[in-house]
Amino acid sequence: MMEPEYPSRPSPAPTPLPAVQLIGAQKAGTSAVADWLFEGGFQRPLVFEKEPWFYSKEVHFFDTDHRYHQGAEFYAKRFQSDNTTPMDLQSTALDATPDTLPFADRVRATYESAGGQQVKKVKIIVILREPVSRELSLYNHLAFDCRRLPSSERNDWHNQAVKDDGSVMSFDDFVMERSLPALERETGPGRSTRHSLYATHLRKWFELFDRSQILVLSYDELRFHPEKTQERIQSFLGRTVPGSLRRSNSNDNSYKIALPSRDAKQALAGVFATLNEELYQLLDSNPGPPMEQRPFPRFQEPP
C-alpha cells in the first residue's frame, strides 16, 4: 500500500543562542579570558533593568532556577540587539558565567530545545585550577565582598564567610566549617566549593556533548604562559582574537591571604588528592580537540 503523502511542514525557526560558553571554573581566570574575548570582538550579553552589572559578562541562566525556568527565549533575549543577526550570534556571542560548570544537563536541554543543531555546534571552554588555591581565591573574594558591602546587599553566597557574630571568618575556619562539609554533600550550601569536583562535572559534559566541542584549559598555563592559552582558544574558536590576556578580578586588598596555612592546605589536599587523580584519568581516556594540552598538566600545589 502506498504511504499517504503529507505536505512537509516547515520546522520552527531556531532560537539563536550564544556560540561560546565559558563555563568556569569559578575563580580560575574566567574574567581575564572573557575580557580578552569581549574586547576582541565577541558579543557581550545585554543587561536588563534591575539586573546587576556583572550580567554583562555572565548571564546566570543555567545556575539560577527562576531564570532557567523562564526558558530558552528568555536566555536568547540577552543576546539580541537591533543590530545582531542570528548569524552573528552563532559565531560571536559569549556567555562567561563561571557557575555553569555543574549544569551540563541544563545546557544540553536548552541548546537542544533551541533547534538548528546548535547543540552540536556550541563551543564550551572550561579552565581548571588547583583546588586548594581556587578555594582560597573563593574565600578571598567572599571576604572582600563581606567587608565592603553592607549586610543588606549580601546574599547567602557572601554570608558563607561570615560568622554568627557578623565578623568575617578566617580561611582556616572557612575550610573547616564550610568547605569540608560542602565536599561531603552533593547539593545544598557550598556549590562554589564543589566546582573543584572536576571529574564529576566533566564526566557529565563528556556524556552530553561531543568531546571535540569542549576545550579544557589549565589555569597554571593561563598564569605562566598566557600566550599559549590564547593560541589554544583562538585555534578552538577558529578565529584570531586581537589583544592579550591581562590580570583581572584579583580583588587585591590588604586583607587578601596569599597562601593557605599548613593545616588548611592539608585538610583540603587530603580530600582533593584522589579526586584530582580521577580527573587526570578521565582526561586521559577522553582526548579532547587537537589544540588541548595533552597530557593535561598535573596541578601545582601551593607551597
Ligand SMILES: Nc1ncnc2c1ncn2[C@@H]1O[C@H](COP(=O)(O)OS(=O)(=O)O)[C@@H](OP(=O)(O)O)[C@H]1O
Ligand atoms: N591573567 C591572569 N593570570 C593569572 N591569574 C589571573 C589572571 N587574571 C585573573 N587571575 C586570577 O583569577 C582569579 C579570578 O578568577 P575569575 O575571574 O574566574 O573569578 S570569578 O569566578 O569570575 O569571580 C583571581 O585569583 P586570586 O588572585 O588567587 O584570587 C585572579 O587574580
